[in-house]
Amino acid sequence: MSGPAEHKGYAESRRLFARASRVTPGGIYGHTSPVVAVPGDFPYYAARGEGGRYWDADGNEFIDFMCAYGPMVLGHHHPEVEAAAEKQRRAGDCFNHPTEAMVELAERLVALVEIADWAVFGKNGADMTTWAGQVAREFTGRKKILKVRQGYHGSHAWCSPGHGGIIAEDRAHIHSFAWNDLDEFRDLVRRHRGQVAALIASPYHHPTFGDSALPAPGFWAGVQETCRHEGIVLIGDDVRAGFRLHLGGSHRHFGFEPDLVCFSKALGNGHAISATLGRAELKVAASRVFLTGSFWHSAVAMRAALATLAVLERDDGIGQMRQTGEKLRAGLQARAQRHGLEVVCSGPPALPFMRFAGDTDWRRQRTFCADIARRGVFFHPHHNWFVCTAHTDADLATTFDAADAAFAAVKALG
Amino acid sequence: MSGPAEHKGYAESRRLFARASRVTPGGIYGHTSPVVAVPGDFPYYAARGEGGRYWDADGNEFIDFMCAYGPMVLGHHHPEVEAAAEKQRRAGDCFNHPTEAMVELAERLVALVEIADWAVFGKNGADMTTWAGQVAREFTGRKKILKVRQGYHGSHAWCSPGHGGIIAEDRAHIHSFAWNDLDEFRDLVRRHRGQVAALIASPYHHPTFGDSALPAPGFWAGVQETCRHEGIVLIGDDVRAGFRLHLGGSHRHFGFEPDLVCFSKALGNGHAISATLGRAELKVAASRVFLTGSFWHSAVAMRAALATLAVLERDDGIGQMRQTGEKLRAGLQARAQRHGLEVVCSGPPALPFMRFAGDTDWRRQRTFCADIARRGVFFHPHHNWFVCTAHTDADLATTFDAADAAFAAVKALG
Numbered sequence: 001m002s003g004p005a006e007h008k009g010y011a012e013s014r015r016l017f018a019r020a021s022r023v024t025p026g027g028i029y030g031h032t033s034p035v036v037a038v039p040g041d042f043p044y045y046a047a048r049g050e051g052g053r054y055w056d057a058d059g060n061e062f063i064d065f066m067c068a069y070g071p072m073v074l075g076h077h078h079p080e081v082e083a084a085a086e087k088q089r090r091a092g093d094c095f096n097h098p099t100e101a102m103v104e105l106a107e108r109l110v111a112l113v114e115i116a117d118w119a120v121f122g123k124n125g126a127d128m129t130t131w132a133g134q135v136a137r138e139f140t141g142r143k144k145i146l147k148v149r150q151g152y153h154g155s156h157a158w159c160s161p162g163h164g165g166i167i168a169e170d171r172a173h174i175h176s177f178a179w180n181d182l183d184e185f186r187d188l189v190r191r192h193r194g195q196v197a198a199l200i201a202s203p204y205h206h207p208t209f210g211d212s213a214l215p216a217p218g219f220w221a222g223v224q225e226t227c228r229h230e231g232i233v234l235i236g237d238d239v240r241a242g243f244r245l246h247l248g249g250s251h252r253h254f255g256f257e258p259d260l261v262c263f264s265k266a267l268g269n270g271h272a273i274s275a276t277l278g279r280a281e282l283k284v285a286a287s288r289v290f291l292t293g294s295f296w297h298s299a300v301a302m303r304a305a306l307a308t309l310a311v312l313e314r315d316d317g318i319g320q321m322r323q324t325g326e327k328l329r330a331g332l333q334a335r336a337q338r339h340g341l342e343v344v345c346s347g348p349p350a351l352p353f354m355r356f357a358g359d360t361d362w363r364r365q366r367t368f369c370a371d372i373a374r375r376g377v378f379f380h381p382h383h384n385w386f387v388c389t390a391h392t393d394a395d396l397a398t399t400f401d402a403a404d405a406a407f408a409a410v411k412a413l414g
Numbered sequence: 415m416s417g418p419a420e421h422k423g424y425a426e427s428r429r430l431f432a433r434a435s436r437v438t439p440g441g442i443y444g445h446t447s448p449v450v451a452v453p454g455d456f457p458y459y460a461a462r463g464e465g466g467r468y469w470d471a472d473g474n475e476f477i478d479f480m481c482a483y484g485p486m487v488l489g490h491h492h493p494e495v496e497a498a499a500e501k502q503r504r505a506g507d508c509f510n511h512p513t514e515a516m517v518e519l520a521e522r523l524v525a526l527v528e529i530a531d532w533a534v535f536g537k538n539g540a541d542m543t544t545w546a547g548q549v550a551r552e553f554t555g556r557k558k559i560l561k562v563r564q565g566y567h568g569s570h571a572w573c574s575p576g577h578g579g580i581i582a583e584d585r586a587h588i589h590s591f592a593w594n595d596l597d598e599f600r601d602l603v604r605r606h607r608g609q610v611a612a613l614i615a616s617p618y619h620h621p622t623f624g625d626s627a628l629p630a631p632g633f634w635a636g637v638q639e640t641c642r643h644e645g646i647v648l649i650g651d652d653v654r655a656g657f658r659l660h661l662g663g664s665h666r667h668f669g670f671e672p673d674l675v676c677f678s679k680a681l682g683n684g685h686a687i688s689a690t691l692g693r694a695e696l697k698v699a700a701s702r703v704f705l706t707g708s709f710w711h712s713a714v715a716m717r718a719a720l721a722t723l724a725v726l727e728r729d730d731g732i733g734q735m736r737q738t739g740e741k742l743r744a745g746l747q748a749r750a751q752r753h754g755l756e757v758v759c760s761g762p763p764a765l766p767f768m769r770f771a772g773d774t775d776w777r778r779q780r781t782f783c784a785d786i787a788r789r790g791v792f793f794h795p796h797h798n799w800f801v802c803t804a805h806t807d808a809d810l811a812t813t814f815d816a817a818d819a820a821f822a823a824v825k826a827l828g
Contacts (some may be wrong), residue, residue, distance in 0.1 A: 006755055014516050021486075023520040023532050025697050030706025032511050045517075046509030054509055066510040071708060077505050092490050093483040094684035095460030095468055096792060097446050103430050103459075108438040118437050124707040125539040134571065134579025143518025143581050153708050156570075157548065162704025165548025167557050169583040246717050265708050270508035272537055272686055272709035283439050292444025292569050293538040294485060295651075295686035378510060 004164050007374040015042035027263025030155070030384075031069055031232055036208075038381060041370040047339040049076030051115040052390035054378075059331065062378040063395045065328075067386040070265035073321075074311055075390025081269045084307035085300050093300040102304035105167040108306060109277055113249045115257050116277035118286065125239035127199060131291050133158070135260060135278070136198035136233035139285035144196045146188055146232075150207040153200060153237050159161035179205035181217040181339075185223060189230055199227055200235040204348065209362070209382045211355065212347030217335035225258075235281070236261040239274070242348040243267060244321055244386070246351040247313055255347075269308040271301035317389045318350070324396070325349025325387045331400045341406040353376040364410045371409040375402035420740040421788040426471040427458035444569070445483055445797075452795055455784040463490030468792075476792035476807045479742075481800040484654055484679035487735075488725055489804025495683045497525075498721035499714050507714040515716035521722060523691055526742045527663045529671050530691035532700065536710050539678040540568025541654035542690040543614060545705050546674045547572070549692070550612035553699035558610045560602055560646075565588040567614060567651050569627035594630040599637060603644055612674075613641055614649040617664035618762065623776070623796045624759030625769065634670035641673075648653035650675040653688070654675035657681060658735055658764040658800070661727055663691075667762075683722040686713035732764070737814070738761025738803045740812070745814045753821040769799040770824065780823045785823040789816035 017034070020026035029033055035046045041358065043056035052075045054064045067073065073083060088101060106119040122128050130153075133145050153159040157170035175192065177184040179201075189196055202225075205213040214282070227234040236258030238250045243266040244252040259282060264274035272295075278286055311317065326349045336343040341364075342357035356364040361384060369381040377399050379385055431448070435441035440449060448458045466489045468478045482485065488495060502515060520533040536542050543565075546561050559572070567573040570758035571584035589606065591598040593615075603610055615637075620625040641648040650672030652664045657680040659667040665675065673696060678688035686709075692700055726733065740763045749759040756771040770778040776795060783795040791813050793799055 016514055020512075020517045020520065023524045024534060025532055025701035028512055028702070029534065030716055031702070031708075032509075032706075032711055044511055046511040046513055047505060049506035049509060054506065057514065057822060064510065068508045068510055069708060071508050082503075089496075092468065094485050094686075094793075095450075095463060096478065096480045096482055097460040097470070098434075098442055098457055099460055100430055100471065103434045103437070106434065110437045118439055120438060120443065124541070124709065126707065127538070130570075131579075136579075138579035156544075160704045162702070164699070164702030164704065165545075165550075165552040166659050167551060167587065169586045172583045173581065245578075265674035269711075270709075272508075272712065285578070287439035287443070288576070288578030288579065290444070290569050290574045292446075292485060293540065295446075295538065296444065296685075298684075298686065324556075345703070366435070366483060376674065380510075 003219050004231045008040070008058045008060050010058055011044060016045045016057055038366050038370045042373055043378070045081045050397055051075040051077070052388055052392070061376055062243045062373065063376060063391070063399055065377065065379050065385045065387070067388045069383070070386050071268070071270045073266035073388050074269045074308060074317065075388045077269070078311065080311055081304050085271060085304045088300045088303035094171050094295055094298045099298040099299040101299040101306070102297060105302045105305055108309060109275060112309065113261060113263070113277050114249060114252070115259070115279055118283050119275050119277045120286065120291055121302070123155060123272045123293060124154070124276040125264040125274050126156045127293065128157045128264065128274045129153040129235070129237050129239065130158065131289060132235045132260045132262055132276050133198055133200060134289045135282060135286045136235060137234060138289050139282055140197045140231060142195050142197040143173040144175060144192050145173060146175050146177065146185065148179045148201045148205060151179070151201055151205065152237055166248050179213055180219050180220040182219055185230065186226055189226055189232070193230070196230065196232045197234040199223060200237055202237045203241055204247070206240060206347065206384045211344060212351065212353050212384050214348070215254050224256050230289060232371060233260060234258045238262060238393065239264045242350055243312060245318065245348055247318055249308070252390055267302035267308065269303040271304035273301040273305050313387065315395055319352035320389045321387045324391045325352050327396050328352055328387065328399065331396060332403055334409055335400055335403045339411045341407055347384050350387050352387065353386050364413060367413055368406050368410050372406035375405055377402045415629045422474050424455070424457060424472055430459045430471055430586055434726060439611045445535065446720050452780050454785045456787055457792070464490040465491070466802055466806070466809055476787065477790060477805070477813055479791065479799045479801065481802045483797070484784055484800050485682070485684045487657055487680035487802050488722060488731065489802045490684070492683055492725065494725055495721040496719050499685060499718045500757050502649050502653065502714045502717040505735060508709055508712045512711040513713040515713040515720070518712060523689060526661060527675060527691050528695055529673070531677070531694035532697050533689050533691045534700065534705055535681055535716070536688040537686045538568070539676065539688050540570045541707065542676040542678065542688045543567040543649070543651055543653065543669060544570045544572065545703060546649045546676055546690050547612055548703045549615060549674060549696060549700045550649065551704050553647060553696055554611040554645060556609050556611040557587040558589060558606050560589050560591065560599065560610060560759070562593045562615045562619060564618045565593070565615055565619065593627055596633055596636040600640055603640055603646070605782045607644070610644065611645045612647040612649050613637060614651055615669050616651045617655055618723070620654060620761065620765065620798045625758060626765065626767050626798050628762070629668050636670055640672050647674060648672045652676060653678040654767055657726060659732065659762055661723070661732055679724065682715045682718040685718035687715040687719050729803065734803045735764035735801045738805045741810055742766055742801065742813065745810060746817055749814055749817045750821055755821055755824060755827045762799050764801050766797050778827060781827055782820050782824050786816050786820035789819060791816045
């Protein structure tokens with residue numbers, strides 16, 4: 001494991017961004033947009049990856065604590081995942097029919113996730129969260145979907161964090177309540193009694209520009225009890241946290257039982273795939289909600305998913321990531337303290353987040369992330385981070401050295 | 415090129431389907447569902463592919479006239495596409511940032527498609543058709559979207575061919591008119607004057623369970639003129655036909671100019687990718703409509719797309735597919751005639767379709783497709799077919815021999 005190399009600057013990232021801006025609205029859009037990270041002083045383009053590290057377009061090397069915003073749960077180029085993908089690729093990927101891989105993956109997930117009797121597949125988280133809501137509407141004959149305020153369930157109109165191009169009808173039956181606020185949730189249910197098809201929520205709350213918030217004691221039990229009592233379908237959106245907290249779904253980690261659960265990101269270790277799993281009683285309704293996409297039955301990503309699950313299970317990947325995340329948190333807190341800086345750590349260890357107390361304009365946070373990036377460690381300033389199984393103790397040691405210097409830079413801000 | 419091998423039956427396909435039915439609603443859902451093809455007497459699962467041929471789970475070999483419902487425009491395992499994909503794969507695919515491949519692909523498509531000033535990318539056709547509608551709404555400040563009756567633009571709620579899980583609000587501002595009916599279109603525009611954001615249509619009409627219908631003389635000119643006059647954004651849905659009729663977009667083939675155009679299927683020769691391209695004046699509105707997905711910036715499919723476009727251009731793939739399609743049509747018509755059967759051929763040669771005249775219950779069609787499948791040729795009974803550049807004259811000769819026997823089987827129905 002090498003230490004941080006000489007920082008090469010971001011000139012090539014900026015050159016590519018200038019080219020991109022001519023032919024793409026905003027240059028880079030969506031979750032990887034540099035405009036919402038550290039504009040001007042951060043990598044914009046990636047060139048290659050290996051394990052828990054990646055290199056940007058300028059040749060800068062980073063310990064990768066975003067893991068592509070989640071997917072790379074075993075790190076880039078995991079040999080067993082890529083061997084399984086390559087074997088399937090030699091047979092073929094995209095056909096007139098599904099392949100045996102789809103049957104095997106459905107069987108595997110149904111065995112792994114206790115509540116599940118069946119599974120379907122897409123390519124993206126929102127393919128599944130949107131469809132799950134439709135299944136709930138079909139099953140209940142009701143229209144309303146309750147969600148957590150600032151809960152992210154993808155870029156579709158009913159839940160997009162954006163407003164451009166959205167019309168009132170898109171969200172006419174979407175109602176939000178504050179995370180962990182059981183009273184507000186029950187109040188919404190009361191106000192719309194008999195009209196609520198579903199509650200959709202991630203297993204814990206991970207807003208951008210804010211701390212991650214674990215479920216308060218009794219929150220999930222209360223939600224679940226109300227849903228059962230009122231005939232509301234409980235949809236777990238495990239797209240972001242899935243396969244980092246519990247191999248049987250993050251709801252197991254937090255002790256609740258959804259009726260439908262959506263996965264994506266980590267499922268295929270970077271191969272594009274998503275899944276919804278559901279209870280037996282929802283199977284007929286599910287079969288009545290049209291679901292398809294040109295590449296959604298493709299086999300390579302399914303073989304990659306089977307291999308990813310096998311490696312995570314065999315190597316106790318969940319345990320590894322928890323330990324790495326715990327060490328990361330403790331190490332960052334200790335270094336911050338040395339510099340007399342108060343940091344707020346949140347989220348489960350495998351999906352950690354850290355910010356500076358009282359840093360209301362996010363200036364300290366951006367300074368820290370820009371500085372530590374120059375020293376070879378990539379943290380996002382206001383999106384939760386991701387640990388993968390490829391992160392080593394040596395990576396952590398390098399990270400802590402870099403953090404020491406980056407905390408000094410923050411301290412120097414005054 | 416070998417002739418048809420001994421038919422092995424479909425026992426393995428049926429076994430897999432039985433397994434799938436236990437863990438998946440409907441067993442196989444969406445466009446590859448056997449329920450809407452030839453139930454019981456058709457391949458259900460694919461095992462491998464090569465060029466213009468594929469093998470099912472029972473080891474039956476087929477000349478592949480569906481090409482995975484479009485994507486395989488150069489055939490399975492095209493060496494140059496796969497080499498480009500593999501080269502990128504060795505660097506990496508899914509990162510915290512886009513890669514140079516995204517910039518290059520946007521530049522390439524903008525150069526290729528005359529109306530386009532910019533491009534964005536997704537993974538699936540509906541990612542793009544839905545987003546294009548939102549861009550039109552953002553640009554115009556209007557709500558209504560006009561579409562062609564039975565026009566397919568993906569499985570999202572606003573346009574899904576299904577009804578399960580759909581609520582009235584999903585389609586409150588979607589209005590349909592009959593393909594080629596300029597009067598009905600203009601009537602809708604008049605009725606909703608000042609409220610219509612967009613018209614979305616495929617460049618020609620390709621319904622399931624029906625003939626493909628090319629644009630009537632004056633149809634596109636009339637649509638375009640009305641759109642320009644009324645400030646309606648014209649969205650070309652080139653997901654299905656794109657890169658089979660004209661490398662610059664199918665609208666060039668038919669002589670009209672959309673404001674936004676959506677591609678997917680053939681763009682990456684089986685690699686999951688989709689794109690929307692647009693005019694300069696829509697760029698700011700486009701930047702305001704949130705768009706993202708976990709794998710939408712992944713590089714491998716973008717490199718595959720660049721290679722696919724390069725091969726199609728260098729080898730005149732469009733011309734090849736037109737010629738193959740013309741020969742296919744002529745050969746099938748000649749064989750049908752020999753048996754005294756009247757067939758109706760429709761669609762452009764590269765996306766051909768053939769059905770039997772007066773076959774209102776589709777019995778002849780299903781018999782033909784089941785019979786010719788047993789002889790090693792795969793045609794879908796009621797979805798348009800696809801030609802690829804890997805289809806050879808030898809494949810056509812084999813197809814015509816098989817068709818001879820399949821027409822005899824249809825004739826025997828009486």
